[in-house]
Each structure stands twice: as structure tokens, then as C-alpha cells.
Amino acid sequence: MIAFLRRLFRNRLAGLGAVTFAAIVLFVVVTPLLPLPDPNATATADRFMRPFSEGHPLGTDHLGRDLLARLAAGTRLSLAVGVAAALIAATIGSAIGIVAGYFGGRIDNVIMRGVDMLMAFPYILLALAIVAALGPGLMNALIAVAAVNVPFFARNIRGITVGLAGREFVDAARLSGMGHTRIILSELLPNVLPVIVIAMSTTVGWMILETAGLSFLGLGSQPPQADLGSMLGEARSALITHPHTSVVPGLMIFFIVMSINLLGDGVRDALDPRLRSGALSRPRAMTEVKREDPVPAPTDDLLALQDLHTQFHVGDRVLRAVDGVSLTVAPGECLGIIGESGSGKSVTALSVMGLVASPPGLITGGAVRFRGEDLVGAPYERLRQARGDRVAYIFQDPLSTLHPLYRVGDQLAEAIRAHHKVAAKEARARAVALLRDVRIPNAESRLDDYPHEMSGGMRQRVGIAMALANEPDVIIADEPTTALDVTVQAQILSLLDDLRRDRGLAIVFITHDFGVVAQLCDRVAVMYAGRIVEEGPTGAVLNAPAHPYTRRLIACVPELGQGRRELAAIPGLPPTLDDLPAGCAFAPRCEKARPACSAAPIPLEGSGRRAVRCLYPETRPEEAA
Numbered sequence: 035m036i037a038f039l040r041r042l043f044r045n046r047l048a049g050l051g052a053v054t055f056a057a058i059v060l061f062v063v064v065t066p067l068l069p070l071p072d073p074n075a076t077a078t079a080d081r082f083m084r085p086f087s088e089g090h091p092l093g094t095d096h097l098g099r100d101l102l103a104r105l106a107a108g109t110r111l112s113l114a115v116g117v118a119a120a121l122i123a124a125t126i127g128s129a130i131g132i133v134a135g136y137f138g139g140r141i142d143n144v145i146m147r148g149v150d151m152l153m154a155f156p157y158i159l160l161a162l163a164i165v166a167a168l169g170p171g172l173m174n175a176l177i178a179v180a181a182v183n184v185p186f187f188a189r190n191i192r193g194i195t196v197g198l199a200g201r202e203f204v205d206a207a208r209l210s211g212m213g214h215t216r217i218i219l220s221e222l223l224p225n226v227l228p229v230i231v232i233a234m235s236t237t238v239g240w241m242i243l244e245t246a247g248l249s250f251l252g253l254g255s256q257p258p259q260a261d262l263g264s265m266l267g268e269a270r271s272a273l274i275t276h277p278h279t280s281v282v283p284g285l286m287i288f289f290i291v292m293s294i295n296l297l298g299d300g301v302r303d304a305l306d307p308r309l310r311s312g313a314l315s316r317p318r319a320m321t322e323v324k325r326e327d328p329v330p331a332p333t334d335d336l337l338a339l340q341d342l343h344t345q346f347h348v349g350d351r352v353l354r355a356v357d358g359v360s361l362t363v364a365p366g367e368c369l370g371i372i373g374e375s376g377s378g379k380s381v382t383a384l385s386v387m388g389l390v391a392s393p394p395g396l397i398t399g400g401a402v403r404f405r406g407e408d409l410v411g412a413p414y415e416r417l418r419q420a421r422g423d424r425v426a427y428i429f430q431d432p433l434s435t436l437h438p439l440y441r442v443g444d445q446l447a448e449a450i451r452a453h454h455k456v457a458a459k460e461a462r463a464r465a466v467a468l469l470r471d472v473r474i475p476n477a478e479s480r481l482d483d484y485p486h487e488m489s490g491g492m493r494q495r496v497g498i499a500m501a502l503a504n505e506p507d508v509i510i511a512d513e514p515t516t517a518l519d520v521t522v523q524a525q526i527l528s529l530l531d532d533l534r535r536d537r538g539l540a541i542v543f544i545t546h547d548f549g550v551v552a553q554l555c556d557r558v559a560v561m562y563a564g565r566i567v568e569e570g571p572t573g574a575v576l577n578a579p580a581h582p583y584t585r586r587l588i589a590c591v592p593e594l595g596q597g598r599r600e601l602a603a604i605p606g607l608p609p610t611l612d613d614l615p616a617g618c619a620f621a622p623r624c625e626k627a628r629p630a631c632s633a634a635p636i637p638l639e640g641s642g643r644r645a646v647r648c649l650y651p652e653t654r655p656e657e658a659a
């Protein structure tokens with residue numbers, strides 16, 4: 035709640051709206067306690083007194099009634115009617131929408147055609163017709179305004195429910211034997227509630243205006259009862275001679291509607307989960323960079339990460355997801371990055387091309403050098419040129435990275451044509467060749483498939499083909515085989531292996547599986563809590579792990595044909611990234627830890643290519659090398 039208010043007030047206009055609206059509510063709540071005159075007491079001798087006259091701070095109207103008292107009473111009534119209408123419309127409309135969206139089929143059809151019929155009438159005419167049928171009066175105006183707004187909620191909520199009702203968690207609830215009512219109340223309602231709140235906050239102002247409109251026409255509140263609309267209506271004839279009688283209720287309507295709209299916009303932004311995590315702006319096309327320390331000097335590696343720091347600034351918390359990572363990879367080489375989930379592997383990979391979402395992402399130090407050129411400070415256009423052309427990515431979930439509505443051939447051609455001017459026909463020929471390269475049978479006919487017509491393994495191959503489309507120098511593969519079964523995984527790995535041998539491709543292969551590392555990688559870097567804790571040639575690290583964490587990770591891998599063996603899970607959990615210990619981050623989970631481990635930062639030390647960040651390593655890297 036506090037966090038919500040803080041987000042809300044970060045948006046100045048929304049804050050202004052909130053303060054204004056709170057002041058108006060305070061005004062209508064407090065005024066009955068003040069010694070104001072009766073709002074309906076007429077005094078013909080005091081007609082049309084100007085504002086600031088004795089006893090009447092806002093003056094009087096054409097019947098000599100005190101305007102301040104009438105304003106207080108009228109505002110109270112208008113607010114109450116407007117908010118009540120909004121609540122009624124939201125409740126009925128959302129209920130209709132959820133039921134229609136959840137059940138679908140004929141129920142949906144019947145309900146929504148009814149709603150469509152309501153929507154086919156001009157808004158205000160429908161309200162007028164309802165009031166005409168029910169007779170004038172504030173209560174009937176309320177009913178009319180609520181009824182007119184029901185379709186708006188029903189349409190909105192139905193659309194969202196249809197999307198949600200097909201999702202896995204609803205299926206899971208069904209499979210667990212929940213009834214329709216339970217599913218609607220416990221699975222769907224919590225998910226659409228934010229949308230209902232947002233829709234309401236943006237329509238309350240509108241409904242207050244509509245109620246005022248009906249009263250203005252004499253169909254709402256009946257004399258002598260005051261609401262803002264009827265006050266305006268009564269003041270109309272004296273608009274020129276005594277403008278203050280119109281200006282007073284007019285300004286009040288203006289302030290109410292403006293404040294509610296500003297507040298509604300703010301509420302919408304503050305409830306949007308994508309905006310929740312940072313400042314009130316959408317993520318940019320490249321990661322923000324704010325480096326204070328000097329940038330490390332260039333090297334002649336193909337790709338070098340030099341002391342890279344990537345952080346997430348969420349509210350006042352600073353999550354150090356990548357905390358001083360240095361890595362290099364040479365042409366034709368495969369570097370493995372391994373670590374538990376959440377250790378910062380993906381963020382490291384995304385930082386290379388400035389793909390970490392900003393906000394909240396921020397690169398605070400170090401450099402990423404591609405052929406000596408620093409990509410961290412590079413302008414967006416330079417990054418755009420290199421992305422997918424010189425440095426390509428393969429992601430974990432091929433279904434979410436392929437566009438569901440385009441044929442895979444078109445997507446491959448697009449990947450090529452984003453970087454090179456080639457004719458459509460030529461791009462298509464290239465696409466066929468690429469699909470053959472990744473060993474998709476019947477490449478020519480498969481080109482016209484949609485992603486959903488392919489199996490998981492084929493989609494992942496298409497993902498790899500896309501990464502290969504422009505013959506990149508480096509491929510960064512982020513757990514590309516996690517979603518695949520073992521036979522397909524083996525095929526994909528041997529495919530990548532061939533590619534690097536044939537084309538001299540450099541591969542950065544991210545995984546949490548030592549088995550995969552052993553098959554594919556020349557060197558491996560072990561990550562824990564945003565830091566490299568051990569690095570070395572794959573064989574050396576696997577045979578003689580130096581860091582206790584590496585040893586425990588390897589011990590977690592089951593071995594076939596080794597009989598039954600105790601699988602040693604690592605006790606404890608990785609640390610939270612906004613509160614990293616000064617020393618070794620693994621110390622709390624390490625049985626060899628001694629006080630010195632937690633006292634001070636521990637450097638990554640080693641000789642040659644083998645290095646470890648540990649005071650009491652299992653083997654000395656010098657001996658193992």
C-alpha cells in the first residue's frame with residue numbers, strides 16, 4: 035500500500051489529482067459539521083448576493099439560498115451518485131463480462147449480443163430513454179447512468195477473461211476438481227480486479243458528468259434538492275447578469291472531474307506491473323550506462339567482458355546481478371557459463387548487447403569489447419547493427435521468441451534483410467539453406483509452416499538458424515536446450531559443435547547442466563551470485579573442481595550406470611542480491627567456511643587459464659593446471 039502510494043505520487047500530476055480529490059472529499063465530509071445555513075432555505079430579499087458578502091462567502095442564488103451550503107450539499111450528492119453509479123456499473127458489467135468470457139460458446143454469444151444492442155444506442159439518448167420510462171428523479175438518473183455504462187465494463191472484462199480462461203493455471207484449477215464458481219472467484223477475479231479498478235478510476239469522472247448532465251436537463255435531482263447539475267441548470271438564466279451562480283458549481287465539476295481523471299491515470303500507471311519496477315517510464319531500446327570508474331583498456335580478444343557490473347535499481351534497492359565479471363572467448367572456441375538459476379547468467383549475456391531492460395537495469399562499470407570496440411558505451415545505432423549480425427542470441431524458449439503469426443521462412447528472411455540488402459527471392463533461398471544447415475528435413479516445405487506447426491526441437495532449430503542467418507562471429511546461447519528432450523538436445527549440441535568447427539564460430543553457452551558443458555565446451559566459468567567463482571578448461575574443472583561450490587554442483591549431476599548414489603543437494607539458498615556479504619557469497623552454505631571467508635572480498639586468483647575465488651580451495655589451481 036505504501037509502495038503503491040509512493041509510485042502514485044512519483045507521478046506529479048497524479049499526486050495533484052489525489053490531493054485535490056482528497057480536499058474535495060474532506061470538504062463534503064466536514065461541511066455538515068459546520069454552522070452553515072440550510073441549503074434549501076429561501077430568502078428572496080437576499081437574491082443574487084455577490085461572493086464574499088457578509089454571511090454568504092460564495093454569495094446567494096436566485097432564491098437567496100446560500101451558495102456555499104448548496105455547493106457542499108450538491109457536491110456530496112453528485113459524488114455519491116457518480117461513485118454509486120460507477121460501482122453498480124462495474125459490478126454488473128464485470129460479472130457479465132467474466133461469465134461470458136469464462137463459459138464462451140453460446141452463453142457468450144447471447145450475452146454479448148445483448149450488450150452490443152445496448153451499445154448500439156447513442157449514449158445520452160439511451161440514458162434519456164431510461165429516465166423517461168422510469169420518470170425523473172435522482173435515483174432513476176443513477177440507474178440510467180449505471181445501465182448505460184454496463185456495456186463498457188462487460189466488453190473490457192470479457193476480452194481479458196477470454197485470454198485468461200485459456201491459460202494453464204485455469205486448466206490446472208479445472209483438473210484439480212474446482213467448480214465453475216470457485217474458478218471464477220478464486221482464479222479469474224483476482225486477475226481481472228486490477229483492470230476493473232483501472233476502468234473504474236477512469237470512468238467515475240465521466241459518470242459524475244453524465245449525472246450532472248441529466249440533472250441539468252431537469253431529469254435528475256428535483257427542486258429544491260441541490261446537486262451540481264441542477265445548480266448549473268437553475269443558474270443558466272442568470273449566466274450573464276450573475277455569473278457567480280454558474281461559476282461556483284461549474285468550477286466544482288471541473289475540479290472533481292479533472293482530479294479524478296488525473297488520479298485515474300496515475301492509478302493505472304502505478305498498477306501496471308511493468309512500470310511498477312522502476313521510474314514511470316517504459317523500458318528503453320538499450321541498457322542505460324552510468325560508469326564512474328575508468329573503462330578498462332582494449333584487448334585483442336574476439337569478445338571480452340571486462341569487469342562488467344550490471345545492476346537493477348528497484349525503488350531504493352540495488353540488486354547487483356552481475357558484479358565484476360570478466361570473460362573472453364576466441365574464434366572457434368566454446369565457453370560455458372554455468373550456475374544455479376538466478377546466479378546472473380542471463381543478465382551477463384544480455385548485457386553484452388545492451389539488451390537488459392532499462393529501467394531497472396543499469397550498467398555501472400566495466401566494458402564489453404567486440405574486436406576491441408567497447409559496446410557498452412556504443413550508440414544505439416551501432417548496437418542495432420551488431421545485434422543479430424555479428425553477435426547473435428539463441429534463447430531458451432523457442433516458442434516465445436518466434437512470432438506466432440508469421441511463417442518461419444518469412445521470419446528467417448526478415449532476420450537476414452534486417453541487416454543486408456538482399457532480394458526477397460534470394461533471402462528465401464538463404465532461408466532454405468539455413469533450415470538444411472540445422473538439419474530440418476523437407477526444408478523447402480517447412481519454410482511455409484507456422485511456429486505452432488513445428489515440434490519443440492524444430493522450433494529451437496529455427497531459433498538457431500535465425501541466429502546463424504547472418505553468419506555471426508559470436509553466438510550467445512542462453513540455455514538453448516533446457517526445454518528439449520535428451521535426444522533432441524544431443525542433436526542440437528552436435529549441430530552447434532559442427533558449426534563452430536566448420537565456421538570458426540565463437541560460442542558462449544549458458545547452462546545449469548554440467549553434462550552439457552562436458553559435451554560441448556572447451557572452457558567453463560562457474561557463476562555464483564553475480565560473480566565468477568571458478569574458471570578453467572572443462573576437463574580440469576570437472577576432474578578437479580577447486581571451488582567447493584563447483585564440487586557441490588558437479589555432485590548434483592546423476593551419473594548413468596554408476597548404480598544408486600546419494601544425490602547431494604546443496605543446502606541453503608543463494609543470497610539476496612541487494613544484500614551481498616562482503617566476502618564469499620557462498621560461505622553461508624559451505625561446510626568448509628571459516629571466519630576469514632566472510633571478512634573481506636576474495637579475489638579470483640589463479641595461474642594461466644585456471645582461476646578460483648576461494649581461500650581454502652579443494653585443489654590449488656597451480657597443482658591442478
Ligand code: ADP
Nearest residue numbers: 346353355374375376377378379380381382394
Ligand atoms: P540466471 O542465472 O538464472 O539466468 P538471471 O541472470 O536471469 O539468472 O538473473 C540474475 C538476477 O537478476 C536474479 O536474481 C533476478 O531476480 C535478477 N533480475 C533479472 N531481471 C531482473 C529485473 N528486470 N528486475 C529485477 N531483477 C532482475
Ligand code: MG
Nearest residue numbers: 379380381512
Ligand atoms: Mg537465465
